[in-house]
Amino acid sequence: MIEFWNVIGTPIFHVRSTFLGNKTAESLLWKGDILFAAHLDGSITSHRLHTSEYFTSRLTPSPLWCLASITGSSFCAGSDSGTVLILSVEDNDHVVLNKTISIGFGTHIMSLACNGNVIAAGTMDEISLISVPKQLIEHRIKLPRIEKRKPTIVWCLCFIDDYLVSGDSRGYVSFWNASNGAFSHCLQTHQSDILSITAVNESLYAAGVDPTIARLGLNQERTTYRVEHRRTIHTNDVRALAASQHTTALYSGGADYYFCVSNRFKHADALKNITCNVAAGANLFSYQYDDRIVIWEAGKPSTGASKKGIYCLANGPIKIAQLRSHRGDFIRSSALNHEGNLLAVSTICTTTLYKLDLHSSKEPSISVLKRIDICGTELLFTSTSLFIASGCLRISSLSIGDSISEYPDLITERDNAGEVVRLHSNMTETFLVLLTARNELFTLEIRQ
Structure with a gap:
């Protein structure tokens, strides 16, 4: 099920729901006024706020785990078969497959991010940097393991300024050069998997299996990021974070089956009336x-x-x-x-x-x-x-x-x-x- 909420001011109002049957939405992406959802059956559904009717585009037989916007009407999806699908939107809201880029046999793409020039794809122990104009893999970033038999899973990625930021199963937030993948610095912000990262202005927010939400900002020399503030408003996994450039609000949700809107001083739950x-x-x-x-x-x-x-x-x-x-x-x-x-x-x-x-x-x-x-x-x-x-x-x-x-x-x-x-x-x-x-x-x- 996909729920639409009006988040203008407080309280937050539930507008309507779209029932998806047996489908689960693994990732959501807004492109203009169209919302795209990725599903485990390899399809992407296209939704509009004003109606519960939606279109389904079947693209691959393997599950789709993540979505990321590129430019204009283009976006990409990461599949369980180790491929990045380059997609575009037609006028009738249907999704068209333009190109398939293979990351490697037996890999699972768990996260995607794009700054318009580079697509970053996160897998086990590795981040691949794909050139958008060339549509080729140009760099591969290797991540270390804490234990020899326990892979480091890159659960989330985002771009901020000249950095590519990754959150992984070690509880580390790592910073890389967005152009060539060179390592910059890293912070262990959590004791377990970081499942979501979001960037707004010059701040980063990270959370995951450890439900504490950490806010990261630049130091006084503006050379590295550091933890500025922590807030604990959830009792279970935080699987999604979203922030707006126009407000000071952070939206977070996950295994608690509700989401919260918060800032540094207060928070409120979004309640849906029966x-x-x-x-x-x-x-x-x-x-x-x-x-x-x-x-x-x-x-x-x-x-x-x-x-x-x-x-x-x-x-x-x-x-x-x-x-x-x-x-x-x-x-x-x-x-x-x-x-x-x-x-x-x-x-x-x-x-x-x-x-x-x-x-x-x-x-x-x-x-x-x-x-x-x-x-x-x-x-x-x-x-x-x-x-x-x-x-x-x-x-x-x-x-x-x-x-x-x-x-x-x-x-x-x-x-x-x-x-x-x-x-x-x-x-x-x-x-x-x-x-x-x-x-x-x-x-x-x-x-x-």
Whole structure:
């Protein structure tokens, strides 16, 4: 899964997610407004912020571990078969393979970096420097081992000024001449593998299996780098670091399953709220998870307040039912109607309307009323209809009155307007308000 977040200011807002099925994203790269993701099946997917639709380009049968930008529309990928793929982007967002450069048989390219003239490829015990104009390997840098049988893996690379910087499995940050690969100096900043390095302005940040984030800067003579500051805000491996030249924020994440935004003095976690739907008329609420919906009956307050004016719960919330998604697919959106007798759930393939009977004397029951082949990014119940937002601002309406219509009616659509991420109606149910992934608001009059 790939998640998109709005990081302008604090708090940080989760915009939307793109479900990748069985794929895992091993590396991410922005080229303009297109996000590329490398996968273990040898493919690269192309994503845009405003829609969850993406293109898949299959390039090699071996896993792809890393991506790096070159210039313009060109970028490169490192494969498990020891090759660097030189790629470019077409107008239709598809990726084209231009050239393959072999590093060596039996090698695994674990990291890449490029400054426009030189591509650096990190493998076991070695860094290869590839000339971009010639597309040939010009220099090879050998790294020492701490133990004879334990290879030194170059997990991360980046360029800063005239230096090529590497982070490896020894816990060392090493500095090399970016042109010819000559050794400059090195620092042992961590006690174990350094998994990520990022550069911003004249500062470097490094972290890894040792979750401490080290900031490196130039000494007073501006000849070598030294550790200026350390921050410990994670408890597990830090596998990714990103920084912006326009802000003082550093973004970090990894095995903690969340990411943080931090500076030298403070940090904050980026929290994603679990979707909660409320059926006020039935005293019910539901939580939406990746592949299930959990329905609860709300607690009941006590009739009298304490001396401090605090009301307590006489009865706590009760879990009533749990519903798995159709075929176990990832759930994009869900909604409960006001009376609590209808539930709509939209997965990546279908939208299903369920009838709920949760307060009968017998066992609570859930039955399928309707299933349609629409992936709804947002769902909304009114007293007479179920509104489904799909695609790039495409709004459909399904009647839920005395009889449920066979097919939903298309109300409106607008190309390239952005995926709908919020959908609400006014109190009188005469207007819909839509918020898109482009951060634009639309109003739509509902004709009964």
